[in-house]
Every structure is written in C-alpha cells, then in structure tokens.
Amino acid sequence: xxxxxxxxxxxxxxxxxxxxxxxxxxxxxxxxxxxxxxxxxxxxxxxxxxxxxxxxxxxxxxxxxxxxxxxxxxxxxxxxxxxxxxxxxxxxxxxxxxxxxxxxxxxxxxxxxxxxxxxxxxxxxxxxxxxxxxxxxxxxxxxxxxxxxxxxxxxxxxxxxxxxxxxxxxxxxxxxxxxxxxxxxxxxxxxxxxxxxxxxxxxxxxxxxxxxxxxxxxxxxxxxxxxxxxxxxxxxxxxxxxxxxxxxxxxxxxxxxxxxxxxxxxxxxxxxxxxxxxxxxxxxxxxxxxxxxxxxxxxxxxxxxxxxxxx
Amino acid sequence: xxxxxxxxxxxxxxxxxxxxxxxxxxxxxxxxxxxxxxxxxxxxxxxxxxxxxxxxxxxxxxxxxxxxxxxxxxxxxxxxxxxxxxxxxxxxxxxxxxxxxxxxxxxxxxxxxxxxxxxxxxxxxxxxxxxxxxxxxxxxxxxxxxxxxxxxxxxxxxxxxxxxxxxxxxxxxxxxxxxxxxxxxxxxxxxxxxxxxxxxxxxxxxxxxxxxxxxxxxxxxxxxxxxxxxxxxxxxxxxxxxxxxxxxxxxxxxxxxxxxxxxxxxxxxxxxxxxxxxxxxxxxxxxxxxxxxxxxxxxxxxxxxxxxxxxxxxxxxxxxxxxxxxxx
Numbered sequence: 265x266x267x268x269x270x271x272x273x274x275x276x277x278x279x280x281x282x283x284x285x286x287x288x289x290x291x292x293x294x295x296x297x298x299x300x301x302x303x304x305x306x307x308x309x310x311x312x313x314x315x316x317x318x319x320x321x322x323x324x325x326x327x328x329x330x331x332x333x334x335x336x337x338x339x340x341x342x343x344x345x346x347x348x349x350x351x352x353x354x355x356x357x358x359x360x361x362x363x364x365x366x367x368x369x370x371x372x373x374x375x376x377x378x379x380x381x382x383x384x385x386x387x388x389x390x391x392x393x394x395x396x397x398x399x400x401x402x403x404x405x406x407x408x409x410x411x412x413x414x415x416x417x418x419x420x421x422x423x424x425x426x427x428x429x430x431x432x433x434x435x436x437x438x439x440x441x442x443x444x445x446x447x448x449x450x451x452x453x454x455x456x457x458x459x460x461x462x463x464x465x466x467x468x469x470x471x472x473x474x475x476x477x478x479x480x481x482x483x484x485x486x487x488x489x490x491x492x493x494x495x496x497x498x499x500x501x502x503x504x505x506x507x508x509x510x511x512x513x514x515x516x517x518x519x520x521x522x523x524x525x526x527x528x529x530x531x532x533x534x535x536x537x538x539x540x541x542x543x544x545x546x547x548x549x550x551x552x553x554x555x556x557x558x559x560x561x562x563x564x565x566x567x568x569x570x571x572x573x574x575x
Numbered sequence: 576x577x578x579x580x581x582x583x584x585x586x587x588x589x590x591x592x593x594x595x596x597x598x599x600x601x602x603x604x605x606x607x608x609x610x611x612x613x614x615x616x617x618x619x620x621x622x623x624x625x626x627x628x629x630x631x632x633x634x635x636x637x638x639x640x641x642x643x644x645x646x647x648x649x650x651x652x653x654x655x656x657x658x659x660x661x662x663x664x665x666x667x668x669x670x671x672x673x674x675x676x677x678x679x680x681x682x683x684x685x686x687x688x689x690x691x692x693x694x695x696x697x698x699x700x701x702x703x704x705x706x707x708x709x710x711x712x713x714x715x716x717x718x719x720x721x722x723x724x725x726x727x728x729x730x731x732x733x734x735x736x737x738x739x740x741x742x743x744x745x746x747x748x749x750x751x752x753x754x755x756x757x758x759x760x761x762x763x764x765x766x767x768x769x770x771x772x773x774x775x776x777x778x779x780x781x782x783x784x785x786x787x788x789x790x791x792x793x794x795x796x797x798x799x800x801x802x803x804x805x806x807x808x809x810x811x812x813x814x815x816x817x818x819x820x821x822x823x824x825x826x827x828x829x830x831x832x833x834x835x836x837x838x839x840x841x842x843x844x845x846x847x848x849x850x851x852x853x854x855x856x857x858x859x860x861x862x863x864x865x866x867x868x869x870x871x872x873x874x875x876x877x878x879x880x881x882x883x884x885x886x887x888x889x890x891x892x893x894x895x896x897x898x899x900x901x902x903x
Contacts, residue, residue, distance in 0.1 A: 386733055386734065386736035386737045386742075386752075387733040387736070387752065387754070388752075389752070389754045389756035389757050389760075390658065390659055390751065390752070390756075390757050390760065391658070391756075391760065393756075457739070458739055459738075459739025459740035459741075459742070459743060460739055460742060460743060461743045461746075462746075463654075463656065463660050463746070493652070493653060494652025494653050494654050494658075495652065495654060495656070495658060495660075496652070496653075496654025496655070496656065497654065497656060497660065497662075500654055500655060500656075503618075513739070514739060542736060562653060563652070563653035563654055564653065
C-alpha cells in the first residue's frame, strides 16, 4: 500500500458490482464493507460488517476507524420487495450514512446513482446533461427512491463543501450484474415494441468500477454522467446478440405486461417499457474531462458482456 | 389441478410448459425454436432483397447518386449510426424517395445554393403545403445539388416520437427532435439545420393567406447568436398550391389530439389525395450574420428576426413575380 492508500467504507459490497469494486479497491486501499448479506469469497484483507445500514453499529465503525472515503452502492432495487421496505432501507439508511460522513470528517463521498433517474421521455434531448431534471419517477415510481437518494446527495454536496461529494449516473450497466436492462437483453426471446427502436447506451461494469475508483482517488466533486461507448439502436444490440425478437404493438403491450406483472409472472415493471420506446441517453463530457473517464471496453465487447451473467 | 404449469424463471419472463396437459407438450421451447429458426431466414431474405433494390436504385438514379451518398461527411459510431440515429443504410432509401419526388414529381428548380456555407448553417425557410414535403425537398436540394452534398437536419415535432415507425424513420433519416439542446449540439459539430420558424402556423395556413409569412418564433435567432451560426434564408414557391386548404376545424382537431385539421376539398376527389404536381422553386439567399446577446430582450431579438423575415418575404415576392405557371 502506497502513501495515497485510503481507508474506504463500501456499502452494498455483496452485490455483483460491489464485489467487483472491492476486488479492485482492496489492492491499493484498506476496504471496510457493510452489507446485511454475507460475502462468500471475501478477500482476506477486507473487513466485512454484516449489518443493516440503519443499525447503530455502523456509527461504531465510523468512530473506531479513520475513514477517508465512503462509497455508497447499497441501493436496494428489488422490484418484488414492498415499497415501504425499500423506502426505509434506502432513504433512512443513506440519511444515516450522510450524517456519519459529516460528523466524522470523511473527506470523500461517492454515490452510485443511475442515468435512469432522468427517465425515458419523448421530449428528451438526444443527450441529457447533469443539470437535466430528474423526471424518471414521473411514470415509474420504483425509481423514486433512487431519485430521492440522488437529491439527498446533491443537498449534502451543497451543505458540506468540506466533503468532496461525487454522484455517478451511469447508463445501463451490463456484465455479470443483474438489473432490468441486462435481464431484458438476456431473455431467450426478446419482446420489442413494433415500430420503436430507440438508441441505447450501455456501459461495461468494469468501466463503471474504474470510474468509481477514480472518483475515490481523485479530488473531484460533483455529478457525473457515465455513458460508455457510442449509442446503438436497440435492434442492433439484439441482432448482435443473435436474439430472436417478437415485435408487439405498444397499445397492446402495456396492458399485457401489466397483467403479467399483476400475476407476478414477470419481473419487468410495466412503466419500464418506456425504455424500449423512448431515448434516455446522457452526455458524459464532464466525466471525460474532469474524472478522465474513458471506457476501456468498446461497443462490441460491451454488448458481448451481456452474456456474462447467467440467471 | 396443475394442468397448466407455470415456471417462473427467477428474473426473467415466463416460460409456460403445458407439458402436463399435452403428452408431447407445446412448451415455449417450441416457440423459441421457431423464432430462432425464423429470424435468420427473415434476415437472409431481407439481405437478398437489399441487393436487388440497390441495383435498381443505381439504375434509376445513376452513378452520381451513389457517389454523392459516399461523399456525405458522417460521424458514425461502432453501432453503425451517428449520435442522432442516422443510419446511412436506411437513409439511402429515404433520400432515394425524396430524390424521385424532387426530380420527377415536383421538378424542383433551385437557385442560390452556392450561398450555402460548408460548415455550421441554419437554413430558415417559409413553411407551407399542409404536410412538410417542403422540408424533404429542401433537404433533397442540398443533398443532390449542394457541393459538398450534405444531410440537412430538420427539427421535428416532439409528439412524432410517440408514434411507432414514424419516430424510428425520422431518427434513421437523421432528423432531430426540435429542442434547443439538440440544435446547439448539432451546430457546434458543424452540421446544417433546417428550421421553419412559422411552425404549424405556417404549414397549415389557408389559401387566402398563401405566401404571407405567419408569425416567426424567436428561438432560431437566439440559437444563431449563441452558436455564431450564419443564417441562410430560404424561400419555397409552389408548395402552397400542393394542397389547397379553405379552412380548418380546430374543435375536431383538439378532439382527435392533432395540432390542426385543415379542410382540403381535393381530398374528396378520387386521386386528389396525392399532392397536386406543382413545380417547386427553391431559392437560397445570401448568409446573414447576427451578433449580440442571445438572452437579450425579446424586442431586440424580434428586430433581428424581422430582418430575416423580410428577406424571406422579399424572396417569395421575387419568386412569385418570376414564375409563369403553377405547374410548369
């Protein structure tokens, strides 16, 4: 460990992305993990606290360790959990964490948000910048937690100039991770909306991990979109993956998906369908210039990474 | 009674196995196989058709069309499209359709195209003719006669994005939703933009107001000043007569969710659904430069807009005075 080695507290390390971050981060920094799930193949030098973020024990961790940076990945977005559970876990947990960051003089806070907070809309500009309003919740209520966390972090950014707060908003992450977009692309036969073929941006999980780590290591602060390689029409992604598709007229698809959802036969929330209808693309010029973000994976290898995760 | 067995995959969509009901089963796997088998075959057929269409296209339009197509400066990503979704493979057919209309149906006559700059440019034109064929014809003129050939981007209505096929078609043709952010981004990467400041008010005017410009929006002027872009006034003479509108039904239009519903008598005559084969006369004026504060008072901007508007109105008058007939 060099002189620049920091003690980094990472929440949600047991998620797919959390595990990747920890495996990278522990090579040059001391990592403390917090997650209420167990971590199976934990690197030996990582301390893992299997505890709920809302519990008082977290405060003890902050009190006894000199923490230099906090990386918040512990956002729960399991669409099958009740929204009250979600809300309390996500918002109350993060608010507690922010309190400790301020109280114990942590220098850096990195929060992983998502480009989905902007939401897909017919009147979106081709590329959304960081100051675009977060309208993702207008139709899709499950994203509201994440939007609220994003706003909490923004408020914290202004209230605490002594903490370098970084909010990252990556586009759809693909790789071993599980999220609605990758699960959709991994379907054996992919339903699409007849006559709609929006441009889509994907980013490789390793590129997101790199961005997270450079956010921890550098002195930057602010909000950064992460876009990955060039945009590509959804139909091209599917044909490159060799997926058969079923085009469904949109007037018919929405009620059908709603029925399936109500019968608990699908994990895709009906309002998320707008993602295969309208664009939700971001401009990441700020991340490229200030964070020196440069995706290492090109479009071909990013698309290929969709097949990494099996479910 | 477990006659319909639903296996819910952990994070995926459903897989229905009716195996308990039918001995051999009619599971989704069969469907999957059919879909898997069908998709490549459909693609093969399409590819074969594409080859034939391309040879036909070359024989109709001649070598120069292909040559112009290859000379367009596009910034394609690894996805095969540019940042705004323009796909040359599909745009080719759009340009072909526009070129046929341009040469054989509306027999467009163009002057002053040498005025168009090679870099960033805002083409400001009068809008007329009930449906925006004028946009396609101006685009075709710049593609077929301009040097170098360019793709001009028109700013399209936001609600078109909610329509199936239409939204995809516009995107693959390189047309862009009319938002200041999009316009700025395009101009800053030295693209050419076509804007109709009259908007719907211009395209839907009734025949008694033909060739009288409707009210101009101010957005284009703000954009031109902000991005330091030359404005090229464009006049289109002929389009007003393609569909003669004698009035409109605002109440019915509102009920149907349309921006406007014109009354066009020719639609009720067999064959009148096609636009009348008028002759288009498109004139490009000399570039105009404006400076100042883009966030200036509306009154200040209005004065500058008025300069552009009078230039276009003058070009329209000249064009009308010169033309001998509507159809020839």
